[in-house]
Structures are given as C-alpha cells and as structure tokens.
Amino acid sequence: xxxxxxxxxxxxxxxxxxxxxxxxxxxxxxxxxxxxxxxxxxxxxxxxxxxxxxxxxxxxxxxxxxxxxxxxxxxxxxxxxxxxxxxxxxxxxxxxxxxxxxxxxxxxxxxxxxxxxxxxxxxxxxxxxxxxxxxxxxxxxxxxxxxxxxxxxxxxxxxxxxxxxxxxxxxxxxxxxxxxxxxxxxxxxxxxxxxxxxxxxxx
Amino acid sequence: xxxxxxxxxxxxxxxxxxxxxxxxxxxxxxxxxxxxxxxxxxxxxxxxxxxxxxxxxxxxxxxxxxxxxxxxxxxxxxxxxxxxxxxxxxxxxxxxxxxxxxxxxxxxxxxxxxxxxxxxxxxxxxxxxxxxxxxxxxxxxxxxxxxxxxxxxxxxxxxxxxxxxxxxxxxxxxxxxxxxxxxxxxxxxxxxxxxxxxxxxxxxxxxxxxxxxxxxxxxxxxxxxxxxxxxxxxxxxxxxxxxxxxxxxxxxxxxxxxxxxxxxxxxxxxxxxxxxxxxxxxxxxxxxxxxxxxxxxxxxxxxxxxxxxxxxxxxxxxxxxxxxxxxxxxxxxxxxxxxxxxxxxxxxxxxxxxxxxxxxxxxxxxxxxxxxxxxxxxxxxxxxxxxxxxxxxxxxxxxxxxxxxxxxxxxxxxxxxxxxxxxxxxxxxxxxxxxxxxxxxxxxxxxxxxxxxxxxxxxxxxxxxxxxxxxxxxxxxxxxxxxxxxxxxxxxxxxxxxxxxxxxxxxxxxxxxxxxxxxxxxxxxxxxxxxxxxxxxxxxxxxxxxxxxxxxxxxxxxxxxxxxxxxxxxxxxxxxxxxxxxxxxxxxxxxxxxxxxxxxxxxxxxxxxxxxxxxxxxxxxxxxxxxxxxx
Numbered sequence: 001x002x003x004x005x006x007x008x009x010x011x012x013x014x015x016x017x018x019x020x021x022x023x024x025x026x027x028x029x030x031x032x033x034x035x036x037x038x039x040x041x042x043x044x045x046x047x048x049x050x051x052x053x054x055x056x057x058x059x060x061x062x063x064x065x066x067x068x069x070x071x072x073x074x075x076x077x078x079x080x081x082x083x084x085x086x087x088x089x090x091x092x093x094x095x096x097x098x099x100x101x102x103x104x105x106x107x108x109x110x111x112x113x114x115x116x117x118x119x120x121x122x123x124x125x126x127x128x129x130x131x132x133x134x135x136x137x138x139x140x141x142x143x144x145x146x147x148x149x150x151x152x153x154x155x156x157x158x159x160x161x162x163x164x165x166x167x168x169x170x171x172x173x174x175x176x177x178x179x180x181x182x183x184x185x186x187x188x189x190x191x192x193x194x195x196x197x198x199x200x201x202x203x
Numbered sequence: 204x205x206x207x208x209x210x211x212x213x214x215x216x217x218x219x220x221x222x223x224x225x226x227x228x229x230x231x232x233x234x235x236x237x238x239x240x241x242x243x244x245x246x247x248x249x250x251x252x253x254x255x256x257x258x259x260x261x262x263x264x265x266x267x268x269x270x271x272x273x274x275x276x277x278x279x280x281x282x283x284x285x286x287x288x289x290x291x292x293x294x295x296x297x298x299x300x301x302x303x304x305x306x307x308x309x310x311x312x313x314x315x316x317x318x319x320x321x322x323x324x325x326x327x328x329x330x331x332x333x334x335x336x337x338x339x340x341x342x343x344x345x346x347x348x349x350x351x352x353x354x355x356x357x358x359x360x361x362x363x364x365x366x367x368x369x370x371x372x373x374x375x376x377x378x379x380x381x382x383x384x385x386x387x388x389x390x391x392x393x394x395x396x397x398x399x400x401x402x403x404x405x406x407x408x409x410x411x412x413x414x415x416x417x418x419x420x421x422x423x424x425x426x427x428x429x430x431x432x433x434x435x436x437x438x439x440x441x442x443x444x445x446x447x448x449x450x451x452x453x454x455x456x457x458x459x460x461x462x463x464x465x466x467x468x469x470x471x472x473x474x475x476x477x478x479x480x481x482x483x484x485x486x487x488x489x490x491x492x493x494x495x496x497x498x499x500x501x502x503x504x505x506x507x508x509x510x511x512x513x514x515x516x517x518x519x520x521x522x523x524x525x526x527x528x529x530x531x532x533x534x535x536x537x538x539x540x541x542x543x544x545x546x547x548x549x550x551x552x553x554x555x556x557x558x559x560x561x562x563x564x565x566x567x568x569x570x571x572x573x574x575x576x577x578x579x580x581x582x583x584x585x586x587x588x589x590x591x592x593x594x595x596x597x598x599x600x601x602x603x604x605x606x607x608x609x610x611x612x613x614x615x616x617x618x619x620x621x622x623x624x625x626x627x628x629x630x631x632x633x634x635x636x637x638x639x640x641x642x643x644x645x646x647x648x649x650x651x652x653x654x655x656x657x658x659x660x661x662x663x664x665x666x667x668x669x670x671x672x673x674x675x676x677x678x679x680x681x682x683x684x685x686x687x688x689x690x691x692x693x694x695x696x697x698x699x700x701x702x703x704x705x706x707x708x709x710x711x712x713x714x715x716x717x718x719x720x721x722x723x724x725x726x727x728x729x730x731x732x733x734x735x736x737x738x739x740x741x742x743x744x745x746x747x748x749x750x751x752x753x754x755x756x757x758x759x760x761x762x763x764x765x766x767x768x769x770x771x772x773x774x775x776x777x778x779x780x781x782x783x784x785x786x787x788x789x790x791x792x793x794x795x796x797x798x799x800x801x802x803x804x805x806x807x808x809x810x811x812x813x814x815x816x817x818x819x820x821x822x823x824x825x826x827x828x829x830x831x832x833x834x
C-alpha cells in the first residue's frame with residue numbers, strides 16, 4: 001500500500017485549500033490563544049498605566065523610536081519576502097523558495113540582534129526590577145522575542161523538511177503553518193510597537 | 204470505494220484489514236505510547252478520579268477539624284495548605300480533566316470518526332496533565348503545599364508574605380498544566396469542526412458537542428489570562444520583577460483582574476460540559492428528542508460568551524467604582540437567562556416525554572434541583588449590597604459547591620452511569636447505583652445547605668476554626684455529618700464501577716436505546732470505532748433512521764474530513780500510529796518546570812531544547828510514508 005495510491009481522485013478535492021487542513025486550524029487556534037496572552041499582558045500594561053500618575057513613571061524616559069522602527073521594517077519585510085517565497089514554491093521554483101525563506105530567517109535574526117542591542121542600552125538606565133513599568137516592558141518585549149525565536153526555529157524546521165524531501169508536494173501543510181505563525185508574530189509586534197513605543201508619545 | 208452496499212458485502216476482509224491497522228499494544232511501552240482516544244479518555248477519567256479522591260480526603264480532614272468549635276486537629280498552616288490543595292485539586296486536577304476525559308472518549312464516537320484530529324497531541328496532553336498533577340502534589344512531600352487559596356491573591360502569595368516554595372509549586376504547576384488544557388481544547392475544537400461524519404451539519408450535532416466546543420473555545424481565550432497572571436507572579440517571586448507591589452507602581456488588583464478574567468470563564472468551562480451530558484441523558488431517558496435543541500445550543504454558547512464579562516463580581520468588596528459594579532452585577536444576573544433556557548428545555552423534555560428513572564436519570568434530576576439552588580444563590584450574590592454581606596463567608600462556599608458538586612459532579616455521575624456500558628461493555632448495577640444516588644443526594648444537601656446559614660451568620664471561609672456559638676456549632680456539625688454521608692455515597696459508586704467490570708450485565712451496543720452515533724459502535728468499541736464510516740442525515744440519527752454505512756476507509760488508518768458547517772466530505776485524514784515522542788516531550792517539559800522551581804537554569808535550558816527537538820522528531824514524517832509521494 002503506498003500513500004500515493006491513497007491519494008487517488010476520490011479522496012482529494014480538486015484544489016488544495018490549506019484552510020481545510022486540520023493542522024492549519026490548529027495553528028490558527030494556537031495563534032488566537034497566543035494573541036490572547038499578549039492581550040492580557042497589554043491589559044496589565046494599560047491598567048497600571050491608568051493607575052499610575054505618569055506612564056512611563058517620572059525618572060524613566062519614553063522609549064526611543066529609531067531602533068524599534070528599523071526592527072519593524074525588518075519584520076514586515078520578512079513577512080513580505082516569505083509570502084513571495086511561498087508563491088515561488090507554488091510555481092515549482094523550490095530553489096527560490098529556499099532562498100526566500102532563508103532571507104526571512106536572516107531578517108528575523110537581525111530583528112533579535114537589534115532587540116538585544118536595545119536591551120543592552122536600556123538596561124544601563126532602567127533595570128527590570130525598578131518599577132512595574134520596566135517589568136512590563138521587559139516581560140512583554142521579552143516574550144515577543146521568544147516568540148520570534150520560536151518562529152525562526154519553525155522556519156528552519158520547515159527548510160530542513162524541504163531539504164530532506166519530507167514535504168508532501170500536493171499538500172505542503174508545514175509550509176503554510178509555519179508561515180502563518182510567522183505572520184502572526186509580526187502582527188503581534190505591530191501591536192506592541194503601537195502600545196509600548198508609540199502610545200507614550202501621544203499623551 | 205462506492206456505495207454502502209459494496210462495503211457491506213466485503214465486510215470480513217475490511218474487518219481483517221482494520222484489525223491489522225489498529226493492532227493491540229504488545230508491550231508496556233506500547234501501552235504507554237498509545238494514541239487511542241478511548242484508552243486516553245479512560246486514563247484521563249481514572250487519573251482525574253484519583254486526584255478527586257485526594258481532594259476528597261483533604262475536604263474530609265477539614266470537615267473533621269470544623270466539626271466542633273476550637274478544633275485542634277490541624278494547625279492554621281496545615282489548614283491553609285489543605286483548603287488550597289482541595290480547591291486546586293478539584294478545580295484544575297479533577298473537574299476539568301474528568302470532563303475532558305469524557306470529551307476525548309466520546310467526541311470521535313459521537314461525530315462518527317475514528318480518532319481525534321491530533322491523536323499524538325492527545326497523548327501528550329494526557330501525560331502533561333498527569334505530570335503537572337504530580338508536580339503540584341510533590342509539594343506535600345516537603346510539607347510546602349500551596350497555601351494561599353486556589354486563587355492565590357497577592358500580596359499574600361507574594362514572596363514578602365510567602366517566602367517558601369509553596370506558591371512556586373502552584374504557579375509553575377498551573378503554567379505546566381495550562382499547556383495540557385490548551386492543547387486538549389485545540390484538539391477538541393478541530394475534531395468537532397473538521398472530523399464530523401459526512402452529513403452531520405453543525406445543526407445536527409449532538410448537544411454535548413456544543414458544550415464541549417464552547418468549553419474548548421473558552422479555554423483558548425481564558426487560559427492565557429491565568430498564564431499571564433502566573434508569569435507575572437513567578438517573575439515577581441523569582442526575579443524580583445514588580446507587578447503587584449504598590450510601592451513600585453504595581454497593583455495587587457491586577458492579579459485579581461487577570462485571575463478572574465480567567466476564573467469566571469473557567470467556572471463555565473467546568474460546568475457547561477456537564478450540562479451537555481444532561482442534554483444527552485435526559486432525552487434518552489425521557490424517550491424523546493430534546494425540546495428546543497437550537498435554543499439549548501445557543502444558550503450554551505451565550506453562557507460561555509457572557510462568562511467573559513462577569514469577572515468583577517468576584518471583586519465587589521475591593522472598592523471598585525460604583526458604575527463598574529452595577530454593570531458587572533447586571534451582567535452576572537443576565538447569565539441566569541441562558542441557564543434557565545437550558546433548565547426549562549430539560550424540564551419540558553421530561554414533561555413531554557415518558558421518563559424512565561434509571562440511575563443516570565436520577566443523577567440528572569438531582570443536578571437540576573441542586574443547580575437551581577446554586578443558581579439562585581448566585582443571582583443573590585450578584586446583587587452588590589448582598590454580596591458585601593456574604594462575601595468570603597460560607598455562603599459562597601455553599602454556592603460554589605451547589606454549582607460544581609451539586610451540579611457538575613452529579614452530571615459527571617450521570618455520565619458515568621450512562622456511558623460506562625459503552626466504555627466497558629457492561630452495565631453498572633442499578634440497585635447499587637440508586638443507593639449511591641440517594642446517599643450522595645441526601646449527604647450533599649445535609650452537608651452543604653447549612654453552609655448558607657453559617658455564612659449568613661458570619662462564619663468566614665478559609666479560617667481554620669471558629670469560636671463556640673449556638674448557631675455555628677450545630678450548622679458545622681451537621682455539615683460534617685452530611686459531607687461524610689456524601690463521601691460514602693461516592694464510594695458506593697466507585698465500588699459499583701469496579702465490581703461491574705466483572706459482574707455487570709453485558710450491555711450490547713445500545714443498552715439505553717439512545718439516538719446518537721456513539722451507540723452505533725460496539726460496547727466497548729473496536730479500536731477503529733466503526734468498520735464503515737457512518738453517513739448522517741438528521742439529528743439523533745439512530746432514532747430517526749438517519750444514518751447509513753459509508754465507505755470503510757480501510758486502505759490505511761483513515762478518517763473522513765468534512766467541511767466546517769455543512770459537513771460535506773472533503774477528503775480523508777491519515778491518522779498517526781502510536782508514538783513515543785509525545786510522551787518523551789511531556790517528560791522533558793516536566794524536567795524544565797522542575798528546573799525552574801529549583802532555579803537550575805541551565806537544566807531548564809537543556810530540557811527546553813530537548814522538548815523542542817523531541818517535538819520536531821515527533822512531527823517529522825517517516826521516510827516510508829512520504830518518500831512515495833515525492834514525485
């Protein structure tokens with residue numbers, strides 16, 4: 001019995017839709033749950049922001065915008081590159097797909113490097129244990145960084161699967177699922193950018 | 204593969220192929236690594252009942268302490284640990300897992316599938332549940348069990364007032380357990396939405412699945428609130444971050460908000476599946492379809508949804524703005540509307556049906572009676588001034604037990620009497636069952652009703668003893684006696700469960716003449732559930748002759764996948780074989796959380812890496828399967 005035989009016509013729909021796959025649903029639900037986690041973190045941030053007379057509190061300066069904006073550009077472009085790479089794969093250009101996904105991984109890695117730089121500079125003036133504001137800042141951005149790292153691992157895993165020929169060409173579900181997660185991580189960053197970096201400048 | 208009749212003619216060959224595809228485990232290791240939803244579902248239920256027994260013993264010791272005023276049996280610290288562990292055990296290690304166990308066992312059978320959508324994930328979530336439970340209980344071994352109540356308010360739970368590892372066991376244990384709960388919820392949602400039998404459109408789905416679905420969706424969105432709160436708490440305790448300390452811009456109320464944004468949906472998470480069980484039991488024993496199927500389904504979802512908007516009613520005594528309290532008081536009273544819809548649907552079903560009082564039905568009716576009392580005391584507490592009077596008293600203890608023990612637990616027992624024949628192939632003894640019901644029913648009410656009174660008299664919860672006074676002495680003594688009678692009733696059913704495995708009457712596929720698909724399978728079901736995959740064309744398909752045998756899907760381990768709403772056949776999903784990696788990753792996760800507890804961060808890092816590698820291996824497709832498709 002071969003798997004190829006199984007996938008005879010009566011078992012396969014004419015066009016493959018990733019959103020019909022159980023794996024795609026599971027990842028979508030993981031993203032929703034993680035989105036809720038970040039939402040609750042941000043609830044903590046805004047709740048204490050209202051409770052405190054000033055937010056960020058006196059003595060802590062508002063976060064600088066230059067570096068985060070570069071980081072944003074990196075992440076957004078990484079998502080665009082990934083979308084293009086997937087399109088190449090659908091057209092059968094596996095090599096271009098690999099190049100594109102590798103580029104996404106490098107952009108994500110650059111994001112994490114810049115985040116580390118930001119931390120190193122920030123830690124000199126604001127320790128995480130000084131004030132609830134600082135604790136929340138490092139917790140939220142740190143958890144997001146961990147999610148970026150996990151997203152990178154997922155993309156590397158997908159590349160490995162591709163390199164070893166372990167992706168079903170008719171149903172490349174792992175490709176769709178890992179990129180879904182990556183786009184989700186990017187979207188969370190945009191919300192964090194708006195909440196932690198831009199909102200203090202609006203008041 | 205074609206018409207149903209083709210299949211029927213080739214049945215013996217099909218059965219032989221299916222038996223080969225689902226071989227019985229041949230070793231202990233294979234038994235451990237099973238992905239069979241039926242074995243795992245039973246393991247879930249049995250493990251949960253072991254924790255239930257522990258939580259019950261804790262309650263029994265507390266009732267002994269409280270039987271007389273100025274009790275000397277327990278020190279205040281021991282009492283704190285006992286009431287905390289009783290709450291944590293019952294809320295997190297018993298009631299949710301036991302309901303999930305039923306859900307994992309029944310969902311594939313009820314939707315006419317061969318498995319859950321992610322069988323290996325199911326095994327992973329079972330082991331994480333088991334290990335997280337053991338993790339939390341390990342705290343007893345060193346005498347430092349969690350001691351700040353199941354909702355562990357800060358600053359009592361902060362390191363300033365609680366410097367031992369007690370709360371670290373609580374916070375890390377529940378974070379660990381949350382992985383299992385979330386994974387199980389995602390598995391449930393995807394299974395219900397994608398693996399229903401062809402033709403079982405969403406409006407034809409049995410009501411238990413509606414409540415499982417609502418429960419699972421609530422878990423996906425509520426659990427992260429607890430995780431966020433626990434992350435904050437642990438960062439504050441271990442790394443001296445600040446979130447709840449007013450001196451550094453934090454607020455202890457942040458914990459309460461986050462906890463109850465989780466906690467109130469959680470109350471429905473552990474309640475709604477039991478109502479779903481009632482919606483299966485009551486129609487069967489009223490010998491007619493449920494009245495108002497659509498309304499019950501809608502009421503279930505509305506309860507789950509509104510459950511996210513009522514958390515502040517746990518915080519009326521914390522000095523919040525009046526407007527906020529009025530809003531949340533009103534929202535909390537609103538919940539009684541969908542609950543009443545369900546109750547009236549059950550009563551109408553009984554009224555228009557021909558009721559057969561089997562033990563399962565007795566438990567269902569007991570549920571209704573007790574839940575109505577618990578519901579009324581809930582509506583009373585939703586009124587802010589009344590809440591100020593009774594908050595943190597035994598009135599609240601009575602309320603939560605009427606809902607969760609009088610409600611959910613009686614629902615679970617109805618479920619046990621109803622589905623035991625399916626799980627084990629034999630009926631439970633009816634006479635013993637009825638004895639158990641009456642002992643439990645009388646014991647429960649004698650035990651918990653007087654708590655309304657002692658609460659109104661001002662007896663505060665969570666205090667290890669009380670001074671002698673005429674009202675309290677009698678109420679407490681009666682409560683203790685009732686609680687012990689309740690326990691005896693529970694033990695009678697446990698005995699019934701053990702004895703009937705050998706001595707019970709053989710059940711046959713459908714002993715109750717029920718209408719839903721799980722009764723189409725053998726009792727106990729074959730490992731592949733159905734030899735030919737059912738195709739459905741109506742509600743209660745076994746009653747309305749709305750089920751026909753579909754294709755066998757016997758080329759591999761397959762189950763049909765259908766569209767989300769209409770359940771049109773899309774394709775077949777290939778199901779995985781037994782798998783050791785899911786078990787292994789649950790163990791490495793245990794090591795990771797254990798390392799966090801003792802602050803061995805390098806071990807934590809290694810265990811985390813091992814977990815990631817283990818999961819990568821777990822999901823790596825095997826050469827033999829995919830190479831053939833690489834054209």
